[in-house]
Amino acid sequence: MVNFKEINFEGKDMLTVYLNGREVLSTIRIENLKNPDDDKNLIFNLGISIVNIKKTDVKSLYIKIKDPFHFIFESINFMSNIKSEDLPSSLSILKPFSVLTSGCQSWSKGFEYLLTENQTNIRLRKDLLRFIKSDYEPKIVKKGKFVSSFFMHFIERFPSEKAITVISTNHIYPTTFIYDKKENSLYIDLGLRKEQIDDGFIINWIYFCFENSSSELQENLKFLFSDHLKRNLSMLEKFEIFDKSTEHIYGWESWYNYYTNVNEKVVIENLEKLSSFFNKKTVFQIDDGWEKVVGQWEQDIEKFPTPLEKLSDTISKSLSVPGIWIAPLALLKDSKIYHEKKEWILRNYYGKPVVCGNVPLWGGDFYTFDLSIQDVRDFIVEQIDLLIEKYRFSYIKLDFLYCGLLDGIFKNAGHGSAYYYNLFMEELVKKVNDRAILLGCGAFLQLSFPYFQVMRIGADTKEKWEYSLAKIAGYEGRPSAYMSLTDTIARSILNKTVFFSDPDVCFFRKSKTKLNDDEKFLINIVNYIAGSQIMISDDLDDIDMNLKEKVFAFYEFLNLKNFYIRRCFKKDLYFLYDDKKQIFGFINLSNRKYTFKKADFKLIFFDHEISKLFVYHYDFEKKIYQSEVENICIKPHQIIFWQKDFG
Incomplete structure (x- = not known):
């Protein structure tokens, strides 16, 4: 059994556990799964032990974290034993621009929303709703909230790749994450409805991953699974x-x-x-x-x-x-x-x-x-x-x-x-x-x-x-x-x-x-x-x-080649790049055409000017070849690959 000890760090008071709608006492343990002196691939396990309760039938059991990005920052600070002011800039508090969400099962919608948007709602007959919604998650997403099953991935604005992923490794009980952007609170529903818990019940399957690049995200997930x-x-x-x-x-x-x-x-x-x-x-x-x-x-x-x-x-x-x-x-x-x-x-x-x-x-x-x-x-x-x-x-x-x-x-x-x-x-x-x-x-x-x-x-x-x-x-x-x-x-x-x-x-x-x-x-x-x-x-x-x-x-x-795909500012338009930052691309699932000028790239995707753009084409003689362009135009329902500053 894991030994839980009460810990004292600034983020401790940001976390509360609710059982059947009532706050319960708990102790917190934070375990670092990577080298705390390395600012890459930080993963920590959030361990919680519920104390001073009798055997209880669970109607709902969830964790509430106020200001989750500050909580994670304080957790990193606590684990590394480095003063906040001495932490590397790469470990600063995340400023999320978008959130990647996933429905509960294969056919449920997965989508990256800008934080300025609202998650879409589905109002269908109950028998059709069964295909995409579960009895373990809210059927209606309230305005100002984002709901995700299994994981939730927060990403900073381009050109930053800094992100935080919160994910559950429990393969028995479905976990639902709800981020309330008005409250700036993260709710974690542990999916234990109709189960029984007793004094000392341990929750040890929630992980926070801190990433400075898309490759670090993939390394973190590989590490966990x-x-x-x-x-x-x-x-x-x-x-x-x-x-x-x-x-x-x-x-x-x-x-x-x-x-x-x-x-x-x-x-x-x-x-x-x-x-x-x-x-x-x-x-x-x-x-x-x-x-x-x-x-x-x-x-x-x-x-x-x-x-x-x-x-x-x-x-x-x-x-x-x-x-x-x-x-x-x-x-x-x-x-x-x-x-x-x-x-x-x-x-x-x-x-x-x-x-x-x-x-x-x-x-x-x-x-x-x-x-x-x-x-x-x-x-x-x-x-x-x-x-x-x-x-x-x-x-x-x-x-x-x-x-x-x-x-x-x-x-x-x-x-x-x-x-x-x-x-x-x-x-x-x-x-x-x-x-x-x-x-x-x-x-x-x-x-x-x-x-x-x-x-x-x-x-x-x-x-x-x-x-x-x-x-x-x-x-x-x-x-x-x-x-x-x-x-x-x-x-x-x-x-x-x-x-x-x-x-x-x-x-x-x-x-x-x-x-x-x-x-x-x-x-x-x-x-x-x-x-x-x-x-x-x-x-x-x-x-x-x-x-x-x-x-x-x-x-x-x-x-x-290992690609990472992020949403652009417009719905159904995506930006992709390989982990070596050599090949880039756009995916356009929308019904409108988009044109990007060279000057647009610094404004949107990069922190430097683009001197040259080369688009990849195909024909039956040259096979795949490049041509230099001033603009990149991507038509509806199209994918296009390109390079920058080539040659």
Whole structure:
């Protein structure tokens, strides 16, 4: 057990702990995880012990930190034993200009807001809100507040890269950070609702990271999650799907072309052509549509007449890793299990099944299981194990996992949904026992890093830029190229630091798409620099070979370069640069054109004049080449790379 001692430093009085709305006594411990004499990569663990309480059922438990940036400054001062006036300038109090936020799960919105802005709100039907909001966070974000799950990242104004990241390493209970800019207070909700705590309860999973550059941010995250990242990398290498020369996974999946109309014929046709597309070992994943009905994981023999185990063997013989999709916690009323095991269905206070969401391609509303029941967890784990052991698939995409975090009346009461979900995941991983790669999707980001080798980090993409009706409705989890890219950019800091990120598919097809060439190129390149997996869903006899040649040339040009992406002053306009500050770029997800003159760069991005600008172009003779320009013009839905002061 950690030994907590009362400490005295100026920041101590800025922190208060509230249990069920009432202030409770606590002692504080601050532990420095890096060299305190080094002003780089400062990480400290905030340890709190709650004292003088009886055993209590938790309705809410949160920490309030007044003036969090001053608190962190005083913590650094306390740890380093250096007087405030003698601290290096790089350790001055942060003056945040923007805040990077993340929703709770894969499809929830990730976005960098300027502090002068307000976080957007979503007002949807409850069944649609389920896709992007959890029962562990506020459904409505009040004006003047920013809400983020798992982490919150505060950044200074350009050209400074100074930042502070607050992050939780607890993989059982979801942590929510709320920054109130009017109060200048940070609230940390610890996600322990429906649990019990007693005197001496310890909170030791909140970390503050102080960074002077984007590379330090990535180093800090790697440091905190290194054990899990190394293990996941070893698994990817075991199945030989992580291409070491590019540090990416490559493959094909059926969803974004065939959706639930996938069948054996199109699978075989594309399998035969995949090896020559990437010229690497790939993943070949059969997505939703192979099963009779969601919740009844039996092969639909009308669409897939060949037994699944023979189909997976065929995939393996083609030098691909056989993959398959399953939504293990979701079920429809049409499934046998729904009618045969009614006592297994999670129900609300009125005894009605909890609605998890609505998927038109499935026929409407769907439901979930009561994970507090051991037989339920055993049954679900067995369904997944069949895909591995009997049907010989070794890449399993587990989708709609947020269903396991929904609130309801549990048969075995005593805990909240997060506790039972974690039991399920622990039992699943133990059963899988490294026999397959697990990809998490529609899953809580914070609760996923110990379990999934690959993690989806954004909303579903789409073969068109925007889903207009869902946009008008304000649905931030809508399937669209725009929304997927927005999330992928926001969560790029997690790629190869916390997860091997799946940004969703790229597009090379000529038909069955409303994306133009700039948009397809943009998706391909952002996914490459911000993710770890490059998947396609295209018919492999419908490939735009000119686009493929251009994209692959840029893959080679950008290979193993580590990029950091920050938002510009305008919404949907991003500035990116590699960690060596040699290659820069702009990403424009907006519908308007932007032009930057050389003089603008000192005003906005740098602390020095730009003498020359060189933009990267591509043609089929020169491949990638540079040309000197006076201005940089970036069109809507475009990415552009450039250098400064070159030559």
